[in-house]
Amino acid sequence: MTDFRKPKSMVDQIYISLFNAITAGALEPGCRLVEQDLQKDFEVSRAPIREAIRLLEADGLVVVDAYKKKHVRNLTREDLVDNIPVLACLESLAARLATAKITTKQIDELEGINQEIQQAFSAGNFSKCAELNFAFHRVFLKVADNKALHRAIRSIVKSTLWLWLASQYYKNNAIIPSSIEEHALILESFRSKDVRLVETRVREHIENVLERFLKQSKFDTEGIYQFGGAIGQPGNEPSEI
Amino acid sequence: MTDFRKPKSMVDQIYISLFNAITAGALEPGCRLVEQDLQKDFEVSRAPIREAIRLLEADGLVVVDAYKKKHVRNLTREDLVDNIPVLACLESLAARLATAKITTKQIDELEGINQEIQQAFSAGNFSKCAELNFAFHRVFLKVADNKALHRAIRSIVKSTLWLWLASQYYKNNAIIPSSIEEHALILESFRSKDVRLVETRVREHIENVLERFLKQSKFDTEGIYQFGGAIGQPGNEPSEI
DNA sequence: ACCTTGACTGTTGTCGACAATCAACATATA
DNA sequence: TATATGTTGATTGTCGACAACAGTCAAGGT
Numbered sequence: 001m002t003d004f005r006k007p008k009s010m011v012d013q014i015y016i017s018l019f020n021a022i023t024a025g026a027l028e029p030g031c032r033l034v035e036q037d038l039q040k041d042f043e044v045s046r047a048p049i050r051e052a053i054r055l056l057e058a059d060g061l062v063v064v065d066a067y068k069k070k071h072v073r074n075l076t077r078e079d080l081v082d083n084i085p086v087l088a089c090l091e092s093l094a095a096r097l098a099t100a101k102i103t104t105k106q107i108d109e110l111e112g113i114n115q116e117i118q119q120a121f122s123a124g125n126f127s128k129c130a131e132l133n134f135a136f137h138r139v140f141l142k143v144a145d146n147k148a149l150h151r152a153i154r155s156i157v158k159s160t161l162w163l164w165l166a167s168q169y170y171k172n173n174a175i176i177p178s179s180i181e182e183h184a185l186i187l188e189s190f191r192s193k194d195v196r197l198v199e200t201r202v203r204e205h206i207e208n209v210l211e212r213f214l215k216q217s218k219f220d221t222e223g224i225y226q227f228g229g230a231i232g233q234p235g236n237e238p239s240e241i
Numbered sequence: 242m243t244d245f246r247k248p249k250s251m252v253d254q255i256y257i258s259l260f261n262a263i264t265a266g267a268l269e270p271g272c273r274l275v276e277q278d279l280q281k282d283f284e285v286s287r288a289p290i291r292e293a294i295r296l297l298e299a300d301g302l303v304v305v306d307a308y309k310k311k312h313v314r315n316l317t318r319e320d321l322v323d324n325i326p327v328l329a330c331l332e333s334l335a336a337r338l339a340t341a342k343i344t345t346k347q348i349d350e351l352e353g354i355n356q357e358i359q360q361a362f363s364a365g366n367f368s369k370c371a372e373l374n375f376a377f378h379r380v381f382l383k384v385a386d387n388k389a390l391h392r393a394i395r396s397i398v399k400s401t402l403w404l405w406l407a408s409q410y411y412k413n414n415a416i417i418p419s420s421i422e423e424h425a426l427i428l429e430s431f432r433s434k435d436v437r438l439v440e441t442r443v444r445e446h447i448e449n450v451l452e453r454f455l456k457q458s459k460f461d462t463e464g465i466y467q468f469g470g471a472i473g474q475p476g477n478e479p480s481e482i
Numbered sequence: 483a484c485c486t487t488g489a490c491t492g493t494t495g496t497c498g499a500c501a502a503t504c505a506a507c508a509t510a511t512a
Numbered sequence: 513t514a515t516a517t518g519t520t521g522a523t524t525g526t527c528g529a530c531a532a533c534a535g536t537c538a539a540g541g542t
Contacts, residue, residue, distance in 0.1 A: 010526075034493070045527040047288060050494090051295050058299035060392070067534065068494060082389040085334055090393075093330045148323040151301070152331075152393050250495075275523070286497045291524090308504070309524060 010048035015055050017042070022061050022072050023161045029074035033062060060159035075160065077214070083160055084210045090153050091137065092203035095186070097144035099195045107190050110139055114183045121176045129176055136183060140190075175212050182208065251285050255293035258283070263302050263313050264402045270315035274303060301400035316401065318455070324401055325451045331394050332378065333444035336427070338385035340436045348431050351380055355424045362417045370417055377424060381431075416453050423449065 008016075018038075021027045033053060035046045042049065053070055056062040063073045113136045120128040134157075141150060182205040189197040249257075259279075262268045274294060276287045283290065294311055297303040304314045354377045361369040375398075382391060423446040430438040 036493070046494090047291075047526060050288075051292060054292050054295045055299060058296060070494090079388065082387045085338065086331070086387065086389045086393055089330050089334045090327070093326060097326065146323045146327065147320065148327045148397065152327055152397065155396060156389065156393065252495085277523070287524090288496060311524090 010042075010044055011051045011055070014038070014042055014044070014049055014052035018052060018056055019059075019061065019158075022056070027072050029072050031072045033070040033072065035070075059155070073159075080160065080210070080214060083156055084207055084214075087153070087156050087210065088203045088206040090149060090156070091141075091206045092199045094137075094141045094144040094146070094149055094153065095190075095202040096195055096199045097146055097149070098140040099190060099193060099198045101145065102140065102143045102190055104191075106139065106143055107187060110136060110183070110187055110190070113139065114180055114187065117176070117183070118180055121180070126176075133179070175216075178212075179205075179209060251283075251289035252292045252296075255279070255283055255285070255289055256296050259293060259297055260300075260302065260399075263297070268313050270313050272313045274311040274313065300396070314400075321401065321451070321455060324397055325448055325455075328394070328397050328451065329444045329447040331390060331397070332382075332447045333440045335378075335382045335385040335387070335390055335394065336431075336443040337436055337440045338387055338390070339381040340431060340434060340439045342386065343381065343384045343431055345432075347380065347384055348428060351377060351424075351428055351431070354380065355421055355428065358417065358424070359421055362421070367417075374420070416457075419453075420446075420450060 018027070018033070027033075035049050035053075038049045039046050053062055057064065057070075061073055062070050064070055113132055117129055117132045117136070120126075120132060141153060144150075182201070186198065186201050186205060189201050259268070259274075268274075276290050276294075279290045280287050294303055298305065298311075302314055303311050305311055354373055358370055358373045358377070361367075361373060382394060385391075423442070427439065427442050427446060430442050
């Protein structure tokens with residue numbers, strides 16, 4: 001009767017800590033994850049650490065090299081390029097599904113978020129911009145109300161999230177304003193209930209965002225982060241589906 | 242110098258065994274996975290079993306109930322319905338990407354597979370039909386050459402595979418022939434390099450296949466497998482992405 | 483100088499045991 | 513009888529220890 005929120009399991013706590021550390025850039029791509037070290041950091045035994053790492057591996061955030069050593073995954077430019085059409089396709093599907101169901105109130109909510117992005121940008125609060133951007137897309141993903149779609153999008157966002165957060169994307173240029181404009185266009189098409197228009201605009205918006213990001217990311221200047229393509233990428237799962 | 246293929250790790254072996262057991266229907270939906278029992282079956286300690294189960298959990302094949310007990314996931318009809326537009330969207334994207342790259346030789350390969358499906362169907366070898374069907378789609382997924390897309394599709398197929406395999410889908414009716422016809426149409430549009438046509442036909446093919454499947458699956462007669470919706474579905478991950 | 487050999491180290495894989503949790507049942511008390 | 517309390521069994525969570533394996537380095541032989 002006293003303690004409401006029980007502490008999450010060790011595995012969950014470690015998973016979340018590592019996930020945040022990776023996506024926030026504290027653990028850089030290519031960085032090794034040594035169970036013994038983590039054991040000291042978290043003051044637990046290796047068992048829950050191993051399980052947490054397995055989960056990160058399933059997320060694609062951690063990869064195992066030929067010697068079974070674990071590393072933070074290093075996204076290549078190609079990985080990111082690959083993600084563009086997939087995410088564009090899934091987000092536009094979400095928008096399409098949402099069009100029929102979305103209420104005026106929810107569109108207003110989106111409008112409010114878009115204004116908040118504007119304000120955060122004016123105030124120079126770029127991490128808030130990032131968070132609000134995710135919030136914007138989460139709204140119609142929720143309206144679309146499709147678990148499989150939600151899962152698919154989350155999987156992609158999770159595995160590349162750190163790139164967004166660790167990047168300079170949300171700073172110092174006119175990228176946010178154009179994103180805000182595109183959001184406004186999307187809202188307009190939601191209001192008109194024009195499914196094809198919604199779909200097209202969301203698809204293009206996602207493509208634009210990712211391509212803009214790609215242009216100004218480190219990829220174009222120095223290629224890749226450390227560890228090039230030396231470490232296996234996800235897709236080495238045991239089964240052959 | 243003597244042993245070429247080293248034995249996979251315990252975790253991989255257990256993962257594969259359980260994966261196959263679940264998708265083949267040997268472990269029925271709702272069925273509990275008790276570590277102690279599996280320990281006896283596989284003659285290993287609980288550590289690798291726990292890790293394998295974590296992976297299955299990440300795949301969405303195993304869910305954890307409120308009392309932390311592990312169960313084979315029970316897909317609801319809604320889950321399957323949710324998957325239809327997502328898989329249709331992703332497969333048609335794969336087809337679109339493949340259209341530009343696919344060679345005449347590869348189209349011929351697809352044609353060959355389609356004929357093999359026909360033969361297997363005539364011979365009454367339905368499980369071969371299923372396998373060849375997957376092979377057909379794998380071809381242009383491979384041609385599309387997009388790791389992110391491959392990952393997304395595999396994730397969906399993995400989590401619902403058992404339904405296909407455990408079902409009566411590939412038996413006793415005219416569903417296969419119409420699938421073969423649709424494949425032929427897809428091939429034709431690949432040959433014409435008409436991207437929009439390819440995209441549309443693949444999308445419709447996937448939608449048709451899944452809807453036909455849905456119609457004749459157990460869902461329509463007795464609703465759901467045991468355990469209804471009592472057990473949490475995937476999506477209860479610790480983080481809030 | 484070059485190659486082998488063997489010991490040492492760092493790291494992961496696996497194990498058996500103990501602790502914690504919860505359901506189910508039994509027992510006690512009003 | 514009904515409610516509260518204790519006990520037991522089943523199951524999962526966590527731990528510390530050992531085994532296995534690759535990499536490094538130094539000693540020794542050719």
